[in-house]
Amino acid sequence: xxxxxxxxxxxxxxxxxxxxxxxxxxxxxxxxxxxxxxxxxxxxxxxxxxxxxxxxxxxxxxxxxxxxxxxxxxxxxxxxxxxxxxxxxxxxxxxxxxxxxxxxxxxxxxxxxxxxxxxxxxxxxxxxxxxxxxxxxxxxxxxxxxxxxxxxxxxxxxxxxxxxxxxxxxxxxxxxxxxxxxxxxxxxxxxxxxxxxxxxxxxxxxxxxxxxxxxxxxxxxxxxxxxxxxxxxxxxxxxxxxxxxxxxxxxxxxxxxxxxxxxxxxxxxxxxxxxxxxxxxxxxxxx
Ligand code: ATR
Numbered sequence: 376x377x378x379x380x381x382x383x384x385x386x387x388x389x390x391x392x393x394x395x396x397x398x399x400x401x402x403x404x405x406x407x408x409x410x411x412x413x414x415x416x417x418x419x420x421x422x423x424x425x426x427x428x429x430x431x432x433x434x435x436x437x438x439x440x441x442x443x444x445x446x447x448x449x450x451x452x453x454x455x456x457x458x459x460x461x462x463x464x465x466x467x468x469x470x471x472x473x474x475x476x477x478x479x480x481x482x483x484x485x486x487x488x489x490x491x492x493x494x495x496x497x498x499x500x501x502x503x504x505x506x507x508x509x510x511x512x513x514x515x516x517x518x519x520x521x522x523x524x525x526x527x528x529x530x531x532x533x534x535x536x537x538x539x540x541x542x543x544x545x546x547x548x549x550x551x552x553x554x555x556x557x558x559x560x561x562x563x564x565x566x567x568x569x570x571x572x573x574x575x576x577x578x579x580x581x582x583x584x585x586x587x588x589x590x591x592x593x594x595x596x597x598x599x600x601x602x603x604x605x606x607x608x609x610x611x612x613x614x615x616x617x618x619x620x621x622x623x624x625x626x627x628x629x630x631x632x633x634x635x636x637x638x639x640x641x642x643x644x645x646x647x648x649x650x651x652x653x654x655x656x657x658x659x660x661x662x
Pocket of ligand 1: 507509530572574575585
């Protein structure tokens with residue numbers, strides 16, 4: 376590519392940042408679409424506020440925000456998208472007249488990944504494993520997309536209860552039910568879509584799953600793991616061994632990037648382009 380006086384600069388702010396795959400996604404998209412932009416990592420160790428003000432002053436054309444700043448950055452933006460506000464964490468900043476508008480593309484990214492895999496949330500009975508930030512966001516997504524019932528299974532019941540309370544107040548019904556992991560037998564009698572929303576099973580911890588009890592997996596017709604490394608997590612293997620279909624989080628990573636790129640550049644990325652970028656991500660990760 377040629378960098379010249381018209382080249383736009385975008386990037387990702389985080390700490391640490393060296394392992395980010397976002398430059399690969401966005402520079403590849405720019406190359407395919409013949410857009411004159413570069414996307415670079417910005418290590419911000421402290422003073423996020425100055426970084427955001429500086430990015431504004433430098434007329435940076437778009438930013439991703441990653442760990443540990445996804446919530447803190449909300450203090451420094453001019454506007455927040457409605458769904459992102461509900462989730463309480465953002466990963467994408469789009470320049471607007473008086474600053475940046477913040478979006479969450481992680482969760483819409485998960486939804487688009489599910490759509491592309493033919494996995495439906497509407498009217499579905501969903502089990503969410505875990506009750507951290509990711510699980511909370513997935514519960515919000517289930518509410519937004521019309522799931523019939525959502526069971527949050529977690530080791531610590533109080534954390535699952537807190538998410539359930541929050542979503543149920545927003546929804547005005549008892550959509551979400553918290554259950555302690557060991558009590559999964561309460562769910563017997565039908566099959567569920569199960570979303571694994573913890574980092575358990577992520578490389579190098581590849582021999583772990585949040586629920587090891589194999590009978591649990593008889594309850595799962597589809598398993599969706601937010602982890603993408605390894606390519607098949609222990610959770611996924613257990614789902615498959617019990618006759619279900621299973622997906623990893625790589626497409627979620629892909630689509631959070633694609634949705635951000637679409638927001639910044641006012642374009643729609645085709646399925647063919649998405650598939651090509653996915654193949655490059657797999658190559659990069661040796662998957
Ligand atoms: P976040 O989504 O906020 O980044 P995470 O650290 O990936 O969070 O995952 C946190 C969730 O995974 C928590 O619900 C945690 O259970 P507790 O609430 O009981 O702490 C769950 N978790 C983490 N390690 C676990 C393990 N070994 N077995 C079962 N659950 C575990």
